[in-house]
Amino acid sequence: MNNDKKTEDGGDEMMSSKQGNSGTSRRDVLAGLSAGTALLAMPWVARAQGETIRIGFPTPLTGPFAAEAKDQVKSAELAVKLVNDKGGIAGRKVELLVRDDKLNAGEAATRTLELIEKDKVHAIVGALSSAVQLAVNEVTRARGVIYVSISQSDTINEVKDFSRFTFHEALNPHMTTAAVAKHTFKQGTKVAYLVADYAYGHEMLRGFKRAEAALGATGVGEILHPFGAADYSTFMPRLRSMRPDILCICNFGRDQANAIKQAVDFGMKQQMQIVVPVLLHNQRLAIGPEAFEGVIGGANYYWGLEESIPSARAFNDAFRAANGGAVPTDYGAYGFTGVYSLLLAMEKAGGTDTDKVIAALEELQYDIAKGPQHYRKCDHQSVQSVLVLESKKKADMGGEADFFRVVATEPASESILRSCSELGLPA
Amino acid sequence: MDAELVAMQLFSGVALGAILIMVALGLSIIFGMLGVVNFAHGALFMVGAYAGLWVASLTGSFWWGLLVAPVAIGLFGMAIERVLIRPLYRRSVDDPLLLTFGLGYVLVEAVRILFGSDGIPFPTPPELAGVADLGIGFFPIYRLFVVGVVAAVLILVWLCLEKTRFGLIVRAGARDPLIMRVLGVDIARVWLLVFGLGVGLTALGGVLAAPMRNVNPEMGSLVLAEAFVVTVIGGMGSLVGAVVAGLLVGVAISMTALFAPEMATIVMFALMALVLLVRPQGLFGKPGRA
Numbered sequence: 001m002n003n004d005k006k007t008e009d010g011g012d013e014m015m016s017s018k019q020g021n022s023g024t025s026r027r028d029v030l031a032g033l034s035a036g037t038a039l040l041a042m043p044w045v046a047r048a049q050g051e052t053i054r055i056g057f058p059t060p061l062t063g064p065f066a067a068e069a070k071d072q073v074k075s076a077e078l079a080v081k082l083v084n085d086k087g088g089i090a091g092r093k094v095e096l097l098v099r100d101d102k103l104n105a106g107e108a109a110t111r112t113l114e115l116i117e118k119d120k121v122h123a124i125v126g127a128l129s130s131a132v133q134l135a136v137n138e139v140t141r142a143r144g145v146i147y148v149s150i151s152q153s154d155t156i157n158e159v160k161d162f163s164r165f166t167f168h169e170a171l172n173p174h175m176t177t178a179a180v181a182k183h184t185f186k187q188g189t190k191v192a193y194l195v196a197d198y199a200y201g202h203e204m205l206r207g208f209k210r211a212e213a214a215l216g217a218t219g220v221g222e223i224l225h226p227f228g229a230a231d232y233s234t235f236m237p238r239l240r241s242m243r244p245d246i247l248c249i250c251n252f253g254r255d256q257a258n259a260i261k262q263a264v265d266f267g268m269k270q271q272m273q274i275v276v277p278v279l280l281h282n283q284r285l286a287i288g289p290e291a292f293e294g295v296i297g298g299a300n301y302y303w304g305l306e307e308s309i310p311s312a313r314a315f316n317d318a319f320r321a322a323n324g325g326a327v328p329t330d331y332g333a334y335g336f337t338g339v340y341s342l343l344l345a346m347e348k349a350g351g352t353d354t355d356k357v358i359a360a361l362e363e364l365q366y367d368i369a370k371g372p373q374h375y376r377k378c379d380h381q382s383v384q385s386v387l388v389l390e391s392k393k394k395a396d397m398g399g400e401a402d403f404f405r406v407v408a409t410e411p412a413s414e415s416i417l418r419s420c421s422e423l424g425l426p427a
Numbered sequence: 428m429d430a431e432l433v434a435m436q437l438f439s440g441v442a443l444g445a446i447l448i449m450v451a452l453g454l455s456i457i458f459g460m461l462g463v464v465n466f467a468h469g470a471l472f473m474v475g476a477y478a479g480l481w482v483a484s485l486t487g488s489f490w491w492g493l494l495v496a497p498v499a500i501g502l503f504g505m506a507i508e509r510v511l512i513r514p515l516y517r518r519s520v521d522d523p524l525l526l527t528f529g530l531g532y533v534l535v536e537a538v539r540i541l542f543g544s545d546g547i548p549f550p551t552p553p554e555l556a557g558v559a560d561l562g563i564g565f566f567p568i569y570r571l572f573v574v575g576v577v578a579a580v581l582i583l584v585w586l587c588l589e590k591t592r593f594g595l596i597v598r599a600g601a602r603d604p605l606i607m608r609v610l611g612v613d614i615a616r617v618w619l620l621v622f623g624l625g626v627g628l629t630a631l632g633g634v635l636a637a638p639m640r641n642v643n644p645e646m647g648s649l650v651l652a653e654a655f656v657v658t659v660i661g662g663m664g665s666l667v668g669a670v671v672a673g674l675l676v677g678v679a680i681s682m683t684a685l686f687a688p689e690m691a692t693i694v695m696f697a698l699m700a701l702v703l704l705v706r707p708q709g710l711f712g713k714p715g716r717a
Contacts, residue, residue: 067545197689226692230640230649233443234684234691237435237564257546257641265551265567267558286546286641
């Protein structure tokens with residue numbers, strides 16, 4: 001894939017010079033010339049040769065979330081390709097500029113600023129950590145650039161971090177944990193939590209605690225673990241001594257894989273149900289069916305939706321065709337829906353004018369991968385379905401990628417979100 | 428907080444310490460004998476895990492992987508010493524350091540190209556799956572097995588270094604290579620073997636860790652940090668130091684996990700900072716060496 005080159009560390013220089021952006025003059029001169037010519041005689045030339053629409057895409061290609069990030073890039077590229085194949089937007093080609101944010105807030109802010117200032121992107125989509133996306137959000141908000149966030153966050157909806165330029169395509173921890181808890185927590189269930197000590201873990205824990213109270217379950221203890229830990233053995237004795245019915249592991253990426261694997265090694269699954277906020281396709285792939293068997297968790301997307309949802313089949317088929325038969329993953333799908341919804345809005349707005357695109361996004365009703373979705377006007381949260389999945393036993397797998405059984409689907413409805421007034425926003 | 432839990436936590440710490448010793452041993456031996464700070468250590472650990480995985484999937488048995496991979500990667504280590512590191516011995520210590528640093532990146536990228544950047548499953552061997560009841564709590568049988576292997580390896584390495592003629596030459600060579608050369612010992616051959624041994628032990632650590640952790644190209648980066656912490660605390664180049672420091676760090680992590688779990692990673696670095704302040708050469712290090 002040719003974008004591999006772009007995404008290498010330090011590949012940015014190479015990229016921008018290839019695009020001719022390092023010397024902004026040439027592009028500007030060309031654009032100016034064509035605009036001038038167009039004014040004189042042929043208005044359609046300006047449309048046909050209009051400036052490329054550039055979407056900046058910071059994502060952690062290196063580090064513990066690399067597998068998920070790579071799938072986001074593949075899916076985002078697919079969205080761009082589908083739009084370009086149809087002739088682009090108002091005659092303008094779309095280009096995706098992928099940058100490695102190294103899962104580091106500072107790095108992400110720098111890359112985002114670079115994308116805006118140097119590469120003159122028209123919008124940003126991306127980031128794959130609740131902490132990193134808030135750093136990106138700070139930059140886009142200050143610069144007045146549209147940002148479609150594709151990583152879980154509750155605070156991004158709240159009045160403190162909200163901006164009219166920010167749209168949140170990912171699920172948020174509130175809706176995810178509420179759906180997962182609804183199908184696992186019961187009256188009197190005892191729940192112990194192993195939580196990654198950073199924004200994602202904290203927000204998921206907060207969501208589960210709220211659901212716990214609503215459902216009459218009891219929390220019997222919480223252990224915060226350092227982000228990116230490789231060994232979880234020292235947490236297991238204490239978790240076991242809490243004697244929970246459910247062990248709720250709130251972490252992400254390889255942390256999830258290692259924590260589940262080691263909990264199973266310690267025989268925890270014989271005594272308790274393991275529940276996670278999001279059950280990750282890539283980590284199930286990396287760890288294998290045995291350790292994940294019976295683990296329950298939420299998801300924004302599962303390729304198996306194609307049996308009932310036509311747009312999922314179309315998305316899967318396009319993805320398979322572009323990626324040698326591989327199926328798209330949960331976090332991968334965010335890359336697709338995030339970029340595609342933005343491009344649909346740009347199409348409606350007839351270009352990249354920020355105010356027009358924001359208005360179009362707020363009005364947009366889209367069904368491009370998982371059934372109907374729309375961005376709620378007050379907080380720009382994408383209203384969408386939440387899946388609750390269970391990892392299948394090896395013997396029950398119908399095919400190589402047949403990882404999960406859909407336990408339940410919470411339909412897309414504003415009722416599964418916190419109300420606008422609770423977020424501190426006018427409805 | 429009951430006594431059983433604290434005892435269990437102590438035991439977890441010792442078991443974790445055994446894994447840390449395994450990880451630090453190769454680094455410590457190579458530095459102690461050759462004076463080379465091997466920054467490719469973490470990458471070789473990862474390569475060992477992949478080699479074990481590969482052999483195990485070819486033969487269908489974890490045991491072949493455990494046996495063959497460390498030997499094969501040890502031989503690979505000897506090739507690295509012979510071709511890449513030997514020409515640098517007479518230069519400053521920075522040169523082998525920079526070389527191994529770069530080599531680490533090359534190995535990680537090579538594995539990414541060959542096996543992809545997603546992790547690969549490495550199930551616990553069925554003979555060692557399950558948990559054992561220790562009386563104070565349950566513990567995975569596989570982890571007990573790892574502790575046993577580490578103990579056996581330590582005894583073997585100690586016997587080899589302290590009780591054999593080869594060991595005598597190695598220890599003498601570490602003190603004064605010039606005299607050894609004057610005495611007619613082919614010190615280059617000894618260093619070749621020592622480097623191979625260190626790398627082989629690192630690879631063994633990788634294979635042993637594989638069923639406990641996700642096998643992925645970046646699995647070595649954290650290991651490199653852990654190995655350095657243990658080696659620095661124990662004293663660079665000291666075998667006894669690596670053992671004591673490994674256990675110390677393991678127990679420190681485990682006890683922190685009990686009382687302040689979010690500090691469980693930082694505690695080893697705090698311990699290292701403390702040791703460096705009070706005893707810069709490490710607990711068992713010789714002054715002026717590191």
